Amino acid sequence: MPRRRQTAEEDRASKNSLMDPIRTGAPQLIAQALKSEVTEFLATYKEQRDEQGHAILSGHHSEPR
Incomplete structure (x- = not known):
């Protein structure tokens, strides 16, 4: 027995x-x-x-809520 084809809505x-x-x-x-x-x-x-001794990256960033 052949399988029933799906309708477009069933496929979506x-x-x-x-x-x-x-x-x-x-x-x-x-x-x-x-x-x-x-x-x-x-x-x-x-x-x-940097040349003045400051951190190039501070690492201060906020976490997503």
């Missing part, structure tokens, strides 16, 4: 249910990656000073 609903975890998870993964990159960047340059 199926695709949406597959994309939901990606839509919600992707921003979290990007934020986590950016935070990691910033932390690594600050650690790399935190000891560098």
Whole structure:
């Protein structure tokens, strides 16, 4: 017995249910990656000073809420 073909609406609903975890998870993964990159960047340059002895990077940044 042949399978019933999905309607266009059923096809869209199926695709949406597959994309939901990606839509919600992707921003979290990007934020986590950016935070990691910033932390690594600050650690790399935190000891560098300019000619007057001031820190080139202060490391003062606010955390996202």
